[in-house]
Amino acid sequence: xxxxxxxxxxxxxxxxxxxxxxxxxxxxxxxxxxxxxxxxxxxxxxxxxxxxxxxxxxxxxxxxxxxxxxxxxxxxxxxxxxxxxxxxxxxxxxxxxxxxxxxxxxxxxxxxxxxxxxxxxxxxxxxxxxxxxxxxxxxxxxxxxxxxxxxxxxxxxxxxxxxxxxxxxxxxxxxxxxxxxxxxxxxxxxxxxxxxxxxxxxxxxxxxxxxxxxxxxxxxxxxxxxxxxxxxxxxxxxxxxxxxxxxxxxxxxxxxxxxxxxxxxxxxxxxxxxxxxxxxxxxxxxxxxxxxxxxxxxxxxxxxxxxxxxxxxxxxxxxxxxxxxxxxxxxxxxxxxxxxxxxxxxxxxxxxxxxxxxxxxxxxxxxxxxxxxxxxxxxxxxxxxxxxxxxxxxxxxxxxxxxxxxxxxxxxxxxxxxxxxxxxxxxxxxxxxxxxxxxxxxxxxxxxxxxxxxxxxxxxxxxxxxxxxxxxxxxxxxxxxxxxxxxxxxxxxxxxxxxxxxxxxxxxxxxxxxxxxxxxxxxxxxxxxxxxxx
Amino acid sequence: xxxxxxxxxxxxxxxxxxxxxxxxxxxxxxxxxxxxxxxxxxxxxxxxxxxxxxxxxxxxxxxxxxxxxxxxxxxxxxxxxxxxxxxxxxxxxxxxxxxxxxxxxxxxxxxxxxxxxxxxxxxxxxxxxxxxxxxxxxxxxxxxxxx
Numbered sequence: 001x002x003x004x005x006x007x008x009x010x011x012x013x014x015x016x017x018x019x020x021x022x023x024x025x026x027x028x029x030x031x032x033x034x035x036x037x038x039x040x041x042x043x044x045x046x047x048x049x050x051x052x053x054x055x056x057x058x059x060x061x062x063x064x065x066x067x068x069x070x071x072x073x074x075x076x077x078x079x080x081x082x083x084x085x086x087x088x089x090x091x092x093x094x095x096x097x098x099x100x101x102x103x104x105x106x107x108x109x110x111x112x113x114x115x116x117x118x119x120x121x122x123x124x125x126x127x128x129x130x131x132x133x134x135x136x137x138x139x140x141x142x143x144x145x146x147x148x149x150x151x152x153x154x155x156x157x158x159x160x161x162x163x164x165x166x167x168x169x170x171x172x173x174x175x176x177x178x179x180x181x182x183x184x185x186x187x188x189x190x191x192x193x194x195x196x197x198x199x200x201x202x203x204x205x206x207x208x209x210x211x212x213x214x215x216x217x218x219x220x221x222x223x224x225x226x227x228x229x230x231x232x233x234x235x236x237x238x239x240x241x242x243x244x245x246x247x248x249x250x251x252x253x254x255x256x257x258x259x260x261x262x263x264x265x266x267x268x269x270x271x272x273x274x275x276x277x278x279x280x281x282x283x284x285x286x287x288x289x290x291x292x293x294x295x296x297x298x299x300x301x302x303x304x305x306x307x308x309x310x311x312x313x314x315x316x317x318x319x320x321x322x323x324x325x326x327x328x329x330x331x332x333x334x335x336x337x338x339x340x341x342x343x344x345x346x347x348x349x350x351x352x353x354x355x356x357x358x359x360x361x362x363x364x365x366x367x368x369x370x371x372x373x374x375x376x377x378x379x380x381x382x383x384x385x386x387x388x389x390x391x392x393x394x395x396x397x398x399x400x401x402x403x404x405x406x407x408x409x410x411x412x413x414x415x416x417x418x419x420x421x422x423x424x425x426x427x428x429x430x431x432x433x434x435x436x437x438x439x440x441x442x443x444x445x446x447x448x449x450x451x452x453x454x455x456x457x458x459x460x461x462x463x464x465x466x467x468x469x470x471x472x473x474x475x476x477x478x479x480x481x482x483x484x485x486x487x488x489x490x491x492x493x494x495x496x497x498x499x500x501x502x503x504x505x506x507x508x509x510x511x512x513x514x515x516x517x518x519x520x521x522x523x524x525x526x527x528x529x530x531x532x533x534x
Numbered sequence: 535x536x537x538x539x540x541x542x543x544x545x546x547x548x549x550x551x552x553x554x555x556x557x558x559x560x561x562x563x564x565x566x567x568x569x570x571x572x573x574x575x576x577x578x579x580x581x582x583x584x585x586x587x588x589x590x591x592x593x594x595x596x597x598x599x600x601x602x603x604x605x606x607x608x609x610x611x612x613x614x615x616x617x618x619x620x621x622x623x624x625x626x627x628x629x630x631x632x633x634x635x636x637x638x639x640x641x642x643x644x645x646x647x648x649x650x651x652x653x654x655x656x657x658x659x660x661x662x663x664x665x666x667x668x669x670x671x672x673x674x675x676x677x678x679x680x681x
Contacts, residue, residue, distance in 0.1 A: 046653040053634045057582060067582075106679040113679065123681070147674040161663025169667035178671055198657030208654040323658035336679050357648065358637045362630050372555045372618060377562045384646060 001261055005031040005229075008250060008264035010236050010279065013091015014509050015496040015516035016270030017215035017223065018134065022520035024226035026527065032228065033252055033262065035235035036070040036088030038216065044206040051205070052358040059205040061095055062460055063087070069255075070233070072412035072419075074274065076462075079423040081305045083274055083462040089232060090216035092272065093509065096463065098185040098203050098212045099327040099350060100140055101506035102131050102514070105150065106336060110397075110502050114337050114344045116428075117397050120501045121473050121482035122518065124150070130514040130521075135183075137222075138213045138513070139191040142183040148332035156188045159197065159328035163319040167388055168329055168351045171447035177333040179351065183510070185213035186325055193221070201322040201356060234260070237416050238283040239267055239292050239492065246533075247292070247492040253414040266532075268493045270516070273303065273465025276498040277404040278419040280469065280479075293469070293486035293494075298479055300405055302398035302467040303423060304503040309433045309456035311440035312352075312389035313449025314382060321385035322356040334392075334439060335505060343431040345395040347505040349440065354387035367453050388449050391458075392436025394429055395505035398467050425457065433457060464508050469498040484519035490533045495519050537584040540577065543601060544591045549573050550603040551594065552632050554614045564645045567636045575635040586627035593621060 006028035009016045020032050045051035045059050056065070061084040063071040068087070076082040086095040105124035110117050128150075135155060142154035158181035161169065172179040186203065187194045197211035210217050224230060233255035240261070242248045249263035269276050277300035283292035291299050331349040334341075354360060360383055364370035370379055407420040425433075433456050444452050472478025475487035480499050486492045495516045497508055504511070526532035540548065553568030565572060580587050594602050597613050597620075605613060617625065636642060640650040 044654075048652050049638055049650070050634075051653060052638070053579065056630065056634070065582075104678050105681045109681045113681065143668075145672060147671065148677045150678065160660045161665060161667070162660040163663075166663050166667065173667065173670050176670075178674065178677060180668070180671060198655075199660045200653040200657050209657070320660055324660035332677060336677070357643075357646065358634050361633045361637055365629055365633065366626060372614065374557060374559065376556050377559045377564065381562075381646075 002263065004263040004265065005029045006265045007031070007268060008033065008262060008266065009268045009270055010250060011091060011270035011272070011275065011496070012089045012215070012220065012230060013270060013272060013496070014093050014215060014512045016091070016268070017219035018137070018513045018516040019268055019270060019495055019520050020228045021137070021219040021223040021226070022517050023523065024223050024228050026524060030228045031262065031264070032230045033234040033236055033250065034089055034230060034232050037232050038089045039094055039206060041208050041210055044208040046200045046205070046208045052356045055205055055359065059095070061204065069413065072416070073410055075407045075410050075418060075420040077421055079421045080425060080457055080459065081307060081423060081462045082460055083421060083465065084460055085272070085274065085465070089220060089230065090214040092463070093214040094206050094216070095204050096509060097327045097507070098325070099507045100138070100183040100185040100510045101330065101348065102149065102183070103504040103506060103511045104148070104335065107502060107504035110345065116344055117502045118472065121471055127511070127514045127518055130517040131510065133517055134510060134513045138185050138218050139187050139194065140183050140185055141188040143181045146180045148178060148180065148335065154183060156191060159184050159186060159188060159325050162324055162353065164353045164388065165329055165351070167315060167319060167447045168443070171443050172331060174446045175442060177331055179329055179331045182328050182330045184325060184328060185509070187211040187213070192218070197325065199324045201324070202326045204326070235412070235414055235416070236279060237414065239269070239279065241285050241287050241292060241489065245287055245489065247489050257414060266491045266493070268495060270496045272496040273468050273498045274404055274419050276494055276496055277468040278406065281406050282417060288488070293479055293488045293492060295488050296476055296479060298470060298477070300468050301400045301403045302470055303402040303404055303421070303465070304396040304398055304467040304500065305423065305462045306396055306464045306503060306505065307394045307425060307429050307433055307457040308461040309392040309394065309436040309440070309454065310389060310458050311437050311444065311452065311454035311456070312387055313444040313452040314386040315388060315447060315449050316386070318385040319354065319388070321354040321387070324353050326353050328353070334435065341435055343428045343435065345397065345428070345432070345505065347392040347394040347432055347436050349436070349443070350391040350393060352389035352391065354385060354389070357384060360384065360387060369451060369453065383451070388444060388447055390440040390443055392433065392440060393505050393507065394432045394436060396429060396503045397426060398470070398502060399426060404468050464497065464503070466497040466500040466503050466508060469494045470501050471499040472501065483522035484515075493519060493523070537581055538588070540580070540588070540591070543595070544588065545577065547591055547594055547602040548576070548587070550610070551614065552576060554610065555629065555632055556636055562645055564642050565639070567632050572635055572639050575639070576632055579631055579635055583627045583631050586624040587631070590621055590624035590628045593617065593624070
């Protein structure tokens with residue numbers, strides 16, 4: 001039995017870190033439990049010659065392949081998109097591309113504007129100051145003035161355009177389509193103790209330089225100095241409740257498998273769109289036989305990924321290849337609804353630099369383009385450092401049959417039931433994917449690329465995990481209220497991607513963190529006027 | 535984690551197969567994937583792909599009617615072609631390890647104009663580029679929907 005804390009945060013990733021930092025000024029006793037470890041800068045693959053090989057082993061994006069002690073298995077079933085994540089201090093920000101767009105104003109009003117899904121109980125204007133605060137804490141590079149967004153300033157200048165960006169820029173201008181330097185959570189100048197990016201290559205497997213803003217090097221550095229405690233290798237099995245129906249704390253296992261109970265006045269869940277419903281569903285009790293905070297029956301339902309449609313081709317002259325951040329440009333040309341396209345909502349086009357020299361060889365072998373034998377060398381030289389790639393990040397609308405449940409057989413190393421995914425693509429998503437692929441091919445052709453290939457939807461691309469504990473004002477149609485508190489448990493909050501009502505068509509981390517800061521401010525305000533648990 | 539070692543026969547077949555996948559090229563000045571150093575790296579790096587590699591090599595031996603390494607060159611090419619078509623996921627895993635080791639070999643990297651080094655700490659240079667390319671986009675009216 002540990003001493004009782006005021007606030008127990010479960011999960012140290014994008015949202016948990018932001019919440020911990022924001023609440024630290026209350027001087028409450030705050031503890032965060034994290035199932036993974038700290039990742040040292042020297043652990044990252046780019047320190048070694050085998051850096052690409054490690055993308056297929058201990059730094060694989062798919063936890064089933066990575067299979068670290070700190071990972072839990074996931075039954076992806078027949079889903080055309082598999083869950084990818086990372087478990088450690090910083091959560092999946094350790095292994096994200098740091099592409100950092102915000103949701104757009106329209107994303108919060110899809111029912112009103114397009115007659116589908118539901119409106120959010122918050123809007124862009126409400127979150128705007130939190131986006132700005134989050135950009136400042138994270139350290140975001142970019143260029144103000146993007147016509148696809150309300151005006152916002154960025155703390156640092158954009159990532160370099162490079163040869164690849166020039167190819168894209170010329171092609172997009174030829175087509176008359178929007179493109180813009182991305183908001184990127186990558187330091188391009190000295191920032192808050194972090195060194196600027198030195199172009200180590202693809203950012204996903206972690207940044208040895210520390211230029212990428214994973215929360216272990218951003219929020220956590222400040223939260224720890226402000227007195228927040230972070231306990232690693234603490235895998236939470238369940239949240240406990242008292243006879244009054246309030247959360248009393250959590251039971252977790254340490255690295256040796258020893259069970260602990262951590263009592264708390266307030267519990268904040270920040271395990272994202274798969275880990276959160278898994279934990280809530282595993283937290284069964286007499287009061288909550290179907291899992292804690294699940295009187296609506298919606299915990300685990302409405303799972304949204306962003307289906308990714310990746311299309312690529314090869315130009316004649318060498319361009320940037322793997323050097324530089326993979327993502328530094330976007331296009332929002334097809335973001336807002338145009339019913340003439342045959343679907344509602346839209347997508348972002350991410351414009352990619354190339355892959356590493358090995359990953360490209362593997363991808364082109366898989367699609368049968370890179371042959372065996374003498375011809376291998378000639379063909380390889382037509383692809384090496386010549387790749388242009390685009391990914392359409394398609395908005396995924398919520399559907400209750402897309403869901404996370406508990407697998408009846410599969411368990412993690414502590415015997416905790418693993419999540420099981422049931423997911424199919426909607427007709428709207430299929431049409432959007434087809435549109436994204438067709439437009440991507442037009443860009444590639446305008447850039448003079450040849451040997452065009454692609455994967456749609458990408459299988460190993462379930463990075464963005466949303467919707468499985470949705471927010472709303474109606475307790476029968478949502479799990480948490482408009483400021484993140486569970487309708488059923490008044491001292492319990494959910495603050496990660498699972499509370500999203502709809503998915504938008506952008507990488508979610510910036511908005512997840514802005515929401516966490518907004519919820520933190522609501523908690524602080526209600527603490528001040530003693531209405532937090534009313 | 536412990537992985538089962540390849541048998542002598544499996545090792546011989548794999549080395550022959552690696553050379554079929556990526557043969558040495560005098561015109562490009564590169565060794566093949568069956569080169570002693572590269573092949574040693576391949577065997578050492580099978581690790582979590584060992585089970586798939588063994589499955590693939592078993593299938594290769596079955597297609598060969600014995601040892602793939604002992605086939606005459608013409609027959610070997612024929613079997614390799616069929617294996618490439620039918621090998622499925624186990625072959626893909628095996629092929630991936632061959633590529634992972636081949637393209638990190640110093641000689642191969644140098645032949646492609648690459649420095650044989652880790653990305654950190656030196657990093658790479660990416661040119662800043664000409665941002666005037668963005669001028670037409672800057673002239674566009676706001677595109678986001680007002681709500």
